[in-house]
Each structure stands twice: as structure tokens, then as C-alpha cells.
Amino acid sequence: MSNPRAEVIAVNKTVRWLPAIIAPALVVAGAIAIPAAANAAPVLPQKTAQQVLALIAGAHNASYSGTITQSSDLGLPQLPSVGPGSSSSGSSTTSTILDLLTANHTARLYVAGASKERLQVLDSLAERDVIRNGSTVWTYDSKMKAVTTTTLPTHAPADASPSTTTLSPAQLADKAIAAIEPSTTVDVITTARVAGRPVYQLELTPKSGNTLVSHVTLSVDAVTGLPLKVVVDARGQQAEAFSVGFSSIDFSTPAASLFDFTPPSGAKVTTVPVPTKSEHAGQHPKTTGQATPTVIGTGWDSIVAMPASASGAKVPGTSSGASASQAKLLGELTTPVAGGRALQTSLLSVLLLDDGRVFVGAVPIASLEAAAK
Amino acid sequence: MSQAESGRPLALLSSELVTLFRRRRTLAMLGALALVPILIAIAVRVTTAGNSGRGPAFIGEITQNGLFVAFTALTVSIPLFLPLTVGVVAGDTIAGEANLGTLRYLLIAPAGRVRLLVVKFVAAGIFAIAATLVIVLAGVAIGAALFPIRPVTLLSGDTIGAGDFAIRSALLVGYVSLSLLGLTAIGLFISTLTTVPVGAMAATIVLAAASQIADALPQLSAIHPWLFTHNWLGFADLLRNPISWDNYGQNALLQLGYIVVFGALAFGRFSTKDILS
Numbered sequence: 001m002s003n004p005r006a007e008v009i010a011v012n013k014t015v016r017w018l019p020a021i022i023a024p025a026l027v028v029a030g031a032i033a034i035p036a037a038a039n040a041a042p043v044l045p046q047k048t049a050q051q052v053l054a055l056i057a058g059a060h061n062a063s064y065s066g067t068i069t070q071s072s073d074l075g076l077p078q079l080p081s082v083g084p085g086s087s088s089s090g091s092s093t094t095s096t097i098l099d100l101l102t103a104n105h106t107a108r109l110y111v112a113g114a115s116k117e118r119l120q121v122l123d124s125l126a127e128r129d130v131i132r133n134g135s136t137v138w139t140y141d142s143k144m145k146a147v148t149t150t151t152l153p154t155h156a157p158a159d160a161s162p163s164t165t166t167l168s169p170a171q172l173a174d175k176a177i178a179a180i181e182p183s184t185t186v187d188v189i190t191t192a193r194v195a196g197r198p199v200y201q202l203e204l205t206p207k208s209g210n211t212l213v214s215h216v217t218l219s220v221d222a223v224t225g226l227p228l229k230v231v232v233d234a235r236g237q238q239a240e241a242f243s244v245g246f247s248s249i250d251f252s253t254p255a256a257s258l259f260d261f262t263p264p265s266g267a268k269v270t271t272v273p274v275p276t277k278s279e280h281a282g283q284h285p286k287t288t289g290q291a292t293p294t295v296i297g298t299g300w301d302s303i304v305a306m307p308a309s310a311s312g313a314k315v316p317g318t319s320s321g322a323s324a325s326q327a328k329l330l331g332e333l334t335t336p337v338a339g340g341r342a343l344q345t346s347l348l349s350v351l352l353l354d355d356g357r358v359f360v361g362a363v364p365i366a367s368l369e370a371a372a373k
Numbered sequence: 374m375s376q377a378e379s380g381r382p383l384a385l386l387s388s389e390l391v392t393l394f395r396r397r398r399t400l401a402m403l404g405a406l407a408l409v410p411i412l413i414a415i416a417v418r419v420t421t422a423g424n425s426g427r428g429p430a431f432i433g434e435i436t437q438n439g440l441f442v443a444f445t446a447l448t449v450s451i452p453l454f455l456p457l458t459v460g461v462v463a464g465d466t467i468a469g470e471a472n473l474g475t476l477r478y479l480l481i482a483p484a485g486r487v488r489l490l491v492v493k494f495v496a497a498g499i500f501a502i503a504a505t506l507v508i509v510l511a512g513v514a515i516g517a518a519l520f521p522i523r524p525v526t527l528l529s530g531d532t533i534g535a536g537d538f539a540i541r542s543a544l545l546v547g548y549v550s551l552s553l554l555g556l557t558a559i560g561l562f563i564s565t566l567t568t569v570p571v572g573a574m575a576a577t578i579v580l581a582a583a584s585q586i587a588d589a590l591p592q593l594s595a596i597h598p599w600l601f602t603h604n605w606l607g608f609a610d611l612l613r614n615p616i617s618w619d620n621y622g623q624n625a626l627l628q629l630g631y632i633v634v635f636g637a638l639a640f641g642r643f644s645t646k647d648i649l650s
Contacts, residue, residue: 013645020641027630067619108617120529122617125430125448125609127528140530145433147530248619258615264526266437 041191042198044222049186052200052220053173059225063112066195066249071104073239074345076333106247110254118258133259140261147263150272183207183299194219194228195246211235211300212347212362219245234346241347296371301363303371308356337365339372385488389496393462399500402458403507409454410446410512414439418519430609438523439516440538444612446512447505447549451605455504456581459553462500463560464574466493467643471568476648486644494561494636501553505546513542529614541611544621548608552624555601555631556581562639565646598623601631 047055110118121128129140135152180186185205192199199219206213212234219229229245263269293306330352334341340353342365351359351368359368393399417435429448434441467490470476479489516522524532533541560577567573584602587593597603604627607620 016644017641019637023637024634027634031630067617120613122610122613124606125528127530127613129530138530142528142530255615261530262532264530264532265523266434266526267530 038196039193042193042222044191044198044200047188047200049188049202050170050173050177052188052202053176053186054169055200055222055225056220056227057169057172057176057225059221061114062224062226062251063253064224064226064249064251065108065110065254066246068107068109068244069104069247070107070242070244071240072242073237074234074241074347075237076345110258112253112256112259116256116259118254129261131259131261133261138261138263140263140267145264145267147267147269148272149263149269151274153274180204189217191222192219194221195249197228197249198222199228206300208300210363210367212349212364213300224251232347237346297361301361301367303359303361303363303368305371306358306360337369342368386492386495389492390499393496393500394503399462402461403504406450406454406458406504407507407511409450410442410508411515413445413449414442414512414515414519417442434526435516435520437521438525439518439520440513440522440525442516442520443509443512443542446508447545447608448606450508451549451552451608452585455501455508455549455553456556457578458504459497459501459556460560460577460581461574463497463557464564464572464577465570466497466561467564468567468570468573469564471648472570480648487640490561490565490636490639490643494557494632497557497561498550498554501557502546502550505549505553509542509546527614528609528612531614533614541616544611544616545608548611548621548624549605551628552605552608555628555635558632558635558639559601562635562642565639565643598627601627603627 106122108120108122110116115132115134117130117132119130123143126143127140128142129138131138131140132152137150137152139148140146177186184207187203187205188200189203190201192201199221202218202220204216204218206215214233214235214237217229217231217233218227219231220226221228226249228249230243231240231245232242234241293304296303296305330341334343334350334352336342337351339355340351342352343350344365348360348362349365349368351365351372353359353372357372359372361368361371413432414435417432429445431441431444431448435445467476470479480486524534525538526532556577559580560573563576563580564570564573581602584600585605588597588600588602604620604624607624610617610620
């Protein structure tokens with residue numbers, strides 16, 4: 001029974017399924033095509049490495065705001081993210097460091113001239129802020145509801161060193177090249193787009209064959225000279241080992257009210273004394289002991305050696321201070337070596353010796369063991 | 374004629390909404406959602422234990438500021454209670470009518486299948502807005518009753534006044550309801566596949582859970598931005614200073630993609646289906 005009407009109905013039915021086939025195809029095509037079009041490499045005038053470095057040196061006192069994303073793939077095991085909305089007590093040093101090493105971060109940066117900055121690290125349902133307004137620095141942690149404040153010495157602002165003002169950008173670039181040339185090859189490899197801006201990509205390749213770093217790529221805004229992205233590649237790893245850069249940037253001056261911080265009611269306010277020359281404003285809690293760490297070697301092969309009393313973390317099993325879970329975590333991450341334990345990532349090696357000494361460097365563990373002897 | 378044509382979808386929608394919100398089940402679900410902030414507020418009020426830094430986000434702030442009850446309740450409800458209720462409503466849309474034997478009569482009226490699908494989707498979307506609104510309003514009310522009300526401290530550490538709080542709360546309700554539209558579209562599609570409403574509801578809710586589990590596994594990070602649950606907790610971006618709109622836009626695009634894809638699938642299925650009941 002070749003019923004023409006049945007055929008029409010059958011064709012009609014096929015037509016009605018068409019949107020269901022076309023819609024996903026359109027959505028996927030749009031999701032792929034739109035970012036691809038935005039990332040086409042721009043055509044820029046040729047520049048030497050010196051000229052690009054001069055461009056960077058010329059970029060101070062800029063005002064801008066933007067979103068920064070940081071990601072790392074250090075070959076460490078990834079841990080499932082903690083359940084949604086739960087505030088884990090991530091205050092211990094080990095878990096903070098582990099979080100920095102393995103997790104990805106998004107932050108917003110607001111800069112108005114040389115003296116006003118605000119960095120917001122956007123965590124899930126939480127935020128950590130660092131606000132600098134002139135000589136006053138505030139930090140705020142929304143999870144802990146903790147505020148710290150520091151007054152910087154007025155004669156030494158953090159980023160405008162005296163040499164910056166007396167040397168021209170070109171002279172600074174020459175100095176920088178002279179300083180890094182012995183250990184590193186510097187090349188302008190290509191142009192690209194970062195955060196929608198045309199950039200020059202400067203590639204730094206270590207001359208030493210012993211380091212774990214394969215090369216460092218610096219993306220420099222072609223117009224303003226602001227470094228927009230840094231990527232570190234590790235030897236023998238396809239994926240980027242470490243990457244931090246702007247995902248969006250806006251060169252208008254941020255609202256002044258962003259830099260006026262008043263501690264919220266109910267927050268714990270701690271006044272931190274002015275940092276001494278050796279340490280920076282509460283950023284790295286690594287160097288808090290009295291014994292100072294020493295640097296062995298030069299350039300990319302340098303190894304930082306921390307004497308027993310300087311290292312906060314002790315070898316698991318022997319220390320009574322570290323909690324059981326921390327010790328277990330360390331035990332899982334590290335491998336036993338002669339006289340201690342070692343942590344090997346694709347970019348960094350750490351050697352924890354039983355006598356309390358710690359060696360860190362962007363070199364294989366064998367080099368650390370040699371340095372420890 | 375033309376006036377009747379343009380007037381009919383609204384008439385259909387309003388009758389659909391009346392049916393939906395008169396249902397005892399719908400009211401019970403909204404009541405249960407209102408209980409979430411009330412239980413949280415009472416629990417915090419009767420326990421005198423200080424802020425231990427544990428539990429859902431914002432819970433430590435409640436004793437300082439009652440308005441945070443709403444945020445805590447939202448954080449708690451988004452992973453489970455909201456998708457549960459939206460899944461029930463969305464899964465019931467077509468399958469429920471088919472099960473009751475009323476689908477035939479709806480289609481005999483010259484409403485058309487497409488129009489019926491759109492009306493069903495819009496009604497389920499309005500339920501999602503109502504559900505979120507109930508949590509926020511109940512949270513603010515019980516918070517104001519049991520705790521002091523102060524200017525709200527944002528995640529960035531800045532403090533905002535009452536007007537700003539109202540605007541941000543409205544945006545928040547918008548964000549959370551928007552987040553649920555993708556799930557609503559999925560539920561609508563599943564509902565066209567079956568005449569057993571419970572099956573469609575369960576499948577929708579299971580998908581929401583499965584998507585959230587996949588979102589928590591770092592090994593699947595490549596597909597994370599494509600999961601409809603990925604931005605669900607991004608509402609926190611509205612509590613930053615200044616508001617971060619990245620997530621809002623991204624989430625809107627993502628949900629739109631799900632609405633287009635599953636809307637088209639639902640259209641394909643529903644317009645070619647033999648309606649037997």
C-alpha cells in the first residue's frame with residue numbers, strides 16, 4: 001500500500017527532527033569558532049629581544065584592571081575538589097602549598113598608577129584580598145574573616161626602585177639582557193593574542209642542560225609593554241607546567257573607591273610590623289626561621305638549601321608537631337631516598353633530609369643529593 | 374482572529390500557572406524549600422557553639438548578620454533541593470498530562486504542540502524563579518526575626534547598604550533561576566519520552582546529580598565547562614566588589630545552549646510522537 005499521504009507524513013516527521021540535529025551542531029560550532037577567531041595571530045612590526053625588553057621597562061605607572069588565571073600541571077596527583085560550599089579549614093602550611101601547586105586559581109587585579117593596587121583571589125564562595133593604597137597594605141581573608149594591615153616605609157615603595165627612574169627603558173633592557181645572557185638564550189619567537197591584545201612572545205631558554213625547565217615564554221603587550229602572560233614548560237612534558245596570565249584586561253583607571261578599604265565589623269584585625277629587607281609583605285611564610293637559607297650554584301641550576309631550624313616542615317614520622325593527616329599526605333607525595341624523602345614534580349624537586357635540612361631546586365633529585373653531601 | 378491568536382498563549386500560560394501553583398505538591402515543595410533557611414536559622418540560634426570554621430559557607434556570619442541566612446540556605450539548596458523540586462516540575466510537564474490522559478484534550482484545542490511545549494517550559498521556569506525567591510525571602514525574614522541586621526560584608530571585605538543588598542539579592546535570584554533553566558529543558562525533553570511522570574522526574578534529578586559528580590572529578594576537567602551544573606555556585610561572584618559578571622554571562626550562554634539543544638530535541642520528539650493518551 002504505497003500511500004502518498006503516509007510518505008508525506010514520514011517526510012514531515014524527518015523534517016521535525018531537523019532542529020534537534022542542527023541545534024547541537026550550531027552550538028558546538030559556535031563554541032569552537034568564536035574563540036578561534038579571537039585568537040588569530042596578529043601581524044606586528046618585527047622587534048628584537050632588546051626592543052621588547054625596552055618596551056617592558058617603559059611600562060610603569062600604568063593603570064589597568066583585569067582577570068588573571070593561573071594553572072599548573074606539575075605531574076602531581078590531582079585531588080577531587082571538596083564538596084560544594086563546604087569551607088575546608090585550609091590554614092595549614094602543607095595544604096596551602098599543595099593547593100598552590102596543584103589547583104588552578106582565578107584572580108582579579110586592579111592597578112591605578114604605581115601606588116594603588118588591589119588583588120582579589122577568587123575562591124569558590126570565598127575570596128582573599130590584598131589592597132595597597134599608598135603606603136598602607138591591607139589583606140583580607142573572607143573564610144577566616146581575618147584582616148591584617150601593614151604600613152610600608154615611605155622611602156622604599158615596593159616596585160619603584162631608584163634605578164628605574166634614572167635609567168631609560170632601553171638602558172634597562174640592555175642591563176637585563178647582560179644579566180641573563182650568560183645563562184639564558186633570549187628570543188622573540190612569535191606574535192600572538194593574550195586576553196584579546198596583540199603580544200610579542202619572548203622565549204627564555206636555559207643554556208644549562210641540568211635544569212628541569214625547558215623554556216619560559218613571556219607574552220608582552222605590543223602597545224603598552226605590560227607583560228600579560230608567563231608560561232613555564234618543563235623538560236619532557238607536553239602540557240604547560242605552569243602558566244599565569246591575564247584572561248581579560250581593561251586599560252581604563254579603576255574606581256578609586258576600590259582602594260579604600262575599611263575592615264568589616266566582626267573581623268579580626270592584626271597589625272603586622274613593617275617587613276624587614278629580607279622578607280616581603282607577608283606573602284611567603286617559608287623563610288620565618290632565624291637561620292637563613294643559602295643558595296648553591298648559579299642561574300637555572302641554583303639550589304636553595306635550608307638549614308634544619310629554618311624549615312618549618314619536618315620529616316614525617318620523626319616530627320610530633322605535624323598532624324597525622326599532614327604526615328600521611330607528605331608520605332604519599334614523597335618517595336624515600338637515602339637519608340630522607342624526596343618530592344619530584346615536573347618543574348621542581350624537594351629533598352627532605354632526616355636531619356631536618358631541606359633542598360629545593362629546579363633540578364633533578366640527583367643534583368640535590370649531590371649538593372647535600 | 375489575530376487578537377485571539379496572540380491572546381491564546383498567555384491564556385494557556387496563565388491557566389497552566391494556575392494549575393501548577395494550585396497543586397498541593399507544588400505548594401508542599403515550596404514549603405519544604407522555605408523550611409531550609411528556617412531550620413538553618415533555628416539550628417544556629419539554639420547552638421551556642423562559636424564559629425568553628427566548618428559547615429557550609431556563610432554559616433559563620435549568621436550570628437553577626439541575619440541576612441546571611443538567605444545565602445547559607447541557597448548554598449545548601451543549590452546542589453540538591455532546588456534541582457530536586459525543579460526536576461519534579463520539569464519531569465511532570467508532558468508525561469504528567471499523558472499519564473492523566475489530558476494530553477489529548479490539550480492538543481485537540483487549537484493550541485498546537487510547539488505552543489504547548491513553550492508554555493510548559495515557561496511555567497517550569499517560573500516555578501524555578503518562585504522556588505529561589507521563596508528561599509531568599511524566607512531566609513531574610515527568619516534572619517531578621519532571630520538575628521541582628523547589619524550592613525552586609527561582601528566576600529571582598531567591603532560593606533554594602535540595604536539598597537545595594539536588595540539589588541544584589543534580586544540579581545542572585547536571577548542567577549540561580551537562570552542556572553536551573555538548562556535542567557528544566559532537559560526535564561522537558563525527558564518528559565516527552567515517557568508517559569510515566571515519576572520516571573522522567575527521577576531521570577532528570579539523577580542527571581543533575583551525575584553532572585555535579587562529574588564536575589567534582591579533576592580527571593574530567595576537559596568537559597567541566599560544558600556541564601550545566603558547572604556554574605551553579607558561581608552566584609558568589611555577585612557578592613564580590615565589584616560584581617564579577619564573567620560567570621553570569623558564561624552561565625547564561627551555557628544555559629541557553631542547553632535550552633536550544635534540549636528544546637530542539639523535545640520539539641523533535643513531541644511533534645512526531647503519536648499521542649495515545
